[in-house]
Amino acid sequence: MASHKNNKSYKHHKSAQGFTLVEMVTVIIVLGVLVLGVSSFVVLGTRIFVESTSVEQVLSQSRFAMERMTRELRNAVPNSIRLTPDTVLTYQCVEFVPIQASASYVDLPISPAAANNTGTVFPPSQGLNVGNQMLVYPLLPKHIYSATPAGTTGRLFDVDAFDASTGEITFDNSIQFAEASPIKRYFMISGAVSYCFQSGGELRRYANYGINANQLTPNSSGVLMAENVVNNLATDKPILLAPSSLVNNAILQLRPKFEVVNQKFQYQHQVQVINVP
Known part of the structure; x- marks a missing residue:
């Protein structure tokens, strides 16, 4: 009878001991690995989402800017298009007069x-x-x-x-x-309009400044149309102009280059401006 009681007391004492140190350390390690894996997955997913959102935003801005420029340039008065001289290396503007x-x-x-x-x-x-x-x-x-x-x-x-x-x-x-x-x-x-690519990577639109003999010098007051433009204004102009002649219409080539999250893309877009005055 005494032996049976001692045996029950031993089992009760053994069950009350809980986890050993080795078991606790093992559980902590396993949980740490799981948490690390899950957090890496969450961080990677968040980064992919942020980067894709940034790319989509720049793409949307650039598409809108190119479409707006194209529509306005096609409505320009014949022989009114002029570009900033090649000697200017900090910005490039295309100026034209819209037909009202x-x-x-x-x-x-x-x-x-x-x-x-x-x-x-x-x-x-x-x-x-x-x-x-x-x-x-x-x-x-x-x-x-x-x-x-x-x-x-x-x-x-x-x-x-x-x-x-x-x-x-x-x-x-x-x-x-x-x-x-x-x-x-x-x-x-009623007045001229200018689109200016600036060395800081911005494309701005300027209007309501009248018609002047000297071409506009851009500042921060223009309407921001797009960002992240990375053209080298000395060697890779975002705009090229083939002037009109007696047999050809003016051809404006838009080729701005954009960069976001280490991805670059460049437009190659031509706009024909009717030159029959």
Whole structure:
């Protein structure tokens, strides 16, 4: 009877001992390996998600910027496109004048006819805004950017009033256009637009600054269109221009290069600008 009690006491004492040190260390090691594996998987998944999100963001920005530039350039006034000189190495800008409205004229004071302050035109489908300026037959960028809209002779003039019922247009002064358009076309414009690639990797859009003889110098006030541009502005210009001629339209080649999370991609996109003024 005493032996049976001693045996039960031994078993109870043995079961109350718990885990040994070796068992605890083994469990800790196993748990550590599991936690390390799970955390590595989570970190890797998070990094892949962050990197893919960054790539998608840059791709979306660049696609939007290229599409916006393409649409605006196709609507540029013939012979209004000009690039920053190659000697400038800290930025490159393409400047152009968007067409606000366009139609044909019936009668305008065009050299050698006498100067006059009125003319007759067909109203454009977009409507004619007297706050805009009338342009006729621009053959060179200087015919637009170096013009004197408030003057009396040239190709670009301020408009004072327009009567849609008769098509009569009134100018601020008695004016005289330099040359007639072969197809009697006129353009209504209101100002230039510039897209500038800067050495810091930004592409910015500038507007509402008028029309100036000197091309715009970019600053931080432009609308940010894209980032992460890595073109070398000295050796790898993001924009190339093949000027228009009597037989060819102007061809603008957009080739900005972008980089994100050590991945580079470059656009090779051509925009044809109709040069019939």
